[in-house]
Amino acid sequence: MLLFFTLFLSILTAQEKTEALRLYVDCSFCSQDYFRQHLPYLEYVRGRQLADVHLIASQWPTAARGREVQYELIGQGRFAGMKDSLRFVLPLGTSENERNEKLAAELQAALIPFLARTPFRQYLRFSYQPEEEKAVAADPWKNWVFTLSASGRYRKEASFRSSNLRSTVTIRKVTPEIRLQSYNYLGLSENLFTTDDSQVRSISRELYSSNVAIKSISDHWSYGGEVEFRSSWFDNLKFQNRYWLALEYNLFPYSESSRRQLRITPELGYDYRRYNDTTIYNKIREGFLALDLQLALEMKEQWGEASTYIEVASFLNDPSRYELSLWAGLSLNLFQGLTLDLNFDASLIRNQVGLPRSGLTKEDVLLQQRQQATNFRLATSLGFSYTFGSIYNSVVNPRFGY
Numbered sequence: 145m146l147l148f149f150t151l152f153l154s155i156l157t158a159q160e161k162t163e164a165l166r167l168y169v170d171c172s173f174c175s176q177d178y179f180r181q182h183l184p185y186l187e188y189v190r191g192r193q194l195a196d197v198h199l200i201a202s203q204w205p206t207a208a209r210g211r212e213v214q215y216e217l218i219g220q221g222r223f224a225g226m227k228d229s230l231r232f233v234l235p236l237g238t239s240e241n242e243r244n245e246k247l248a249a250e251l252q253a254a255l256i257p258f259l260a261r262t263p264f265r266q267y268l269r270f271s272y273q274p275e276e277e278k279a280v281a282a283d284p285w286k287n288w289v290f291t292l293s294a295s296g297r298y299r300k301e302a303s304f305r306s307s308n309l310r311s312t313v314t315i316r317k318v319t320p321e322i323r324l325q326s327y328n329y330l331g332l333s334e335n336l337f338t339t340d341d342s343q344v345r346s347i348s349r350e351l352y353s354s355n356v357a358i359k360s361i362s363d364h365w366s367y368g369g370e371v372e373f374r375s376s377w378f379d380n381l382k383f384q385n386r387y388w389l390a391l392e393y394n395l396f397p398y399s400e401s402s403r404r405q406l407r408i409t410p411e412l413g414y415d416y417r418r419y420n421d422t423t424i425y426n427k428i429r430e431g432f433l434a435l436d437l438q439l440a441l442e443m444k445e446q447w448g449e450a451s452t453y454i455e456v457a458s459f460l461n462d463p464s465r466y467e468l469s470l471w472a473g474l475s476l477n478l479f480q481g482l483t484l485d486l487n488f489d490a491s492l493i494r495n496q497v498g499l500p501r502s503g504l505t506k507e508d509v510l511l512q513q514r515q516q517a518t519n520f521r522l523a524t525s526l527g528f529s530y531t532f533g534s535i536y537n538s539v540v541n542p543r544f545g546y
Contacts, residue, residue, distance in 0.1 A: 163263050165255065168192045171201035177542070178244040183252060185264060190531055192446060193480040196223050197258050199251070202402040202444055203234075207318030208289055210235040213247070214402050215254050218446060223258055230254045287317045308333035323358040323368075335511070346511040351375040363397040370413075379515050380498045382420045388413035388436070404443045411436040415459075421500035430497070433460040448476040448483070457495070465495040481531045491521040 166187045169176055180188055189195050198218045203211045211234040219226030232250050234243055259268060294311040309332045316325040335346040351374065358368035372386040388411045395406035416431040434457065441452040451473045458466035469491045476484045499517055508514040 165259055165262055165264065166194065166196045167255075168195035168198050169201075170199055173203060174201060174247055175244050179248055179251065182248050185267075186255075187536055189536060190534075191480050192477055193220075196221055197255065198446055199254075200403075200444060200446070204402045206233060207287060207316070208236050209291065210238070212402070213250070215250060216403065217254055217258065219258065223261065226258065228254060228257055287319055289316050289318075290314070303338040305336040305338075306334070321360050323356070326353070326355045328353045344507050344511070346507070346513050347377070348513065349375070349377045360398075363399065364394050365392070367391045377420065378513065380419050380421055380423070380500050382418045384418075385416045386413055386434075402444075404445075405440065407438070407440045409438040409440075411438070417498060419498055419500075421502055423497060424499050424501050425497060426501065427497070432462070432465075434458070435460055446477075448474070450474050450476075459495065465497060467495045468492040483529050485525075485527045485529075487523075487525045489521070489523040493519050493521065 164185065164187045166189045168189050168191065169179065170192070176188065179186075192198050196219065198220060200216045200218065201213065202216075203213045206212050213232055213234060215230045217226075217228045217230075230250060230253070232246070234246060238246070256268065259265060291312070291314040294309075296309045297307065299306045309330075311330050313328040314326065316323070318324075329350070329352045331348070331350045333346075333348045337344040337346075353373040355371045356368060357370075358366055360366050368390055370386075370388040370390070372384070372388075374384040374386075375381055376384075390409055390411040392407055392409045394401070395408075396404050413434050413436070414431065415434045416429075418429045419427065422428050436455065436457045439452075439454045441450070443450045451471075453469075453471045455469045456466065457469075470488070471490075472486075472488045474484070474486045476486075478484055496515070496517060499515065504514050504516060509516065
C-alpha cells in the first residue's frame with residue numbers, strides 16, 4: 145500500500161509538470177531570474193521548439209527616452225494557431241526593480257488566454273480596479289527632451305599614460321507627425337608611450353554635430369533633411385559641412401518597426417570640406433554634390449534575428465569616387481538547442497579624396513592617428529552554441545554571484 149501511494153503521488157506530480165505551461169522567453173532585456181521567482185507556475189524551457197508558447201519581446205525608444213515594449217506570444221504544439229500581442233511603455237527613470245515588476249506583470253496578463261486552456265485555469269482570478277480619472281497635465285516642454293552627458297578617463301602605468309574626455313548634447317522632439325533631433329559630440333584623447341630612449345605621443349580630436357528634421361507622410365512614407373558638421377584629425381578634416389534631403393519608404397508599416405523593417409532611403413546632398421593638410425589631389429578645400437542610397441532590413445522572428453544594411457555613396461560631379469558598404473548580421477535557431485551567429489561587414493572604397501599629401505609618419509601608422517589609403521575594409525565573425533540536457537530551467541540559485 146505504501147509503495148502504491150508513493151507511486152500515485154509521483155504520477156500526480158509528473159502529470160502537473162506536464163500540464164504546466166511551457167514558456168520560452170526570447171527577450172534580451174528581461175530578467176529571466178525575476179520571471180522564474182515571481183511567476184513560478186510556468187515551466188521555463190531552454191529551447192523554442194520545446195515550448196507551448198514562444199515569447200518574442202522587442203523594444204523601441206519613445207520620444208521621452210523611455211521604452212515601448214512589445215510582447216508577441218506564438219502558440220506551439222497544443223496551442224498551435226494561437227497568437228497574441230501586447231504593447232506597453234517603460235517611462236524614462238524607471239528603476240530596475242520597477243522595470244522587472246512591469247515586465248512580469250504584463251507577461252502575466254498576456255499569458256491569460258493560454259493559461260485559460262490549461263488545468264491551471266481553476267487558479268485564475270480576475271479583478272478590476274479602475275484608476276481615478278485624472279486631468280491631463282499640460283506639457284510645458286512641448287515634447288522637447290534634452291540629454292547632457294560627459295565622461296572622462298585617466299590611466300597611468302610606469303611607461304604609459306592615457307587620458308580621454310567625451311561629452312554629448314542631444315535635443316529631440318518626437319511626435320507621430322514629426323521628429324526633430326540634434327546630436328552633438330566632442331571627443332578628446334591623448335596617449336603617451338615611454339621607451340628607454342624616447343617618447344611617443346598620440347593625440348585624437350573629433351567634433352561632430354547632426355541636426356535632423358523628419359516629417360511623416362503615411363504609415364509607409366516619410367521625408368526629411370539633415371545638416372551635419374564634422375571636424376576630425378584622423379580624417380584630415382579641419383571641418384566638413386554636409387546638407388541632405390531624403391525620402392524614405394518602409395515596406396512594412398511603421399507600427400511594426402520593433403519586429404520588422406525594410407527601408408529604402410535615397411538622399412541627395414552637398415558635401416563641403418576644408419582640410420588640415422593639402423590632400424594628395426592638391427586640394428585644401430573642395431565641395432561635392434553627393435548621392436546616397438540606403439537599403440536596410442531588420443527582422444525578429446521565431447527562427448531568430450536578421451539585419452542587413454546596404455549603402456552606396458557617390459559624388460555626382462565625379463562618379464568614379466564612390467563607396468559601397470554592406471553589413472549583415474544573423475542569429476539563426478537551426479534546430480533544437482543549436483544557434484548560429486554570423487556577422488559580416490565589408491566596404492569597397494573609392495572615395496578617399498582627403499588623404500594628406502605629406503604622407504604618414506611611423507607613429508601615425510602604428511598608433512592609427514591618421515587615416516591610411518585603402519580600397520576595402522572587411523570584418524567577419526562566426527560562432528555557434530549548442531545546448532542539450534534537461535528541457536527545464538525554472539530554478540534560480542544566485543549563490544556566489546551566479
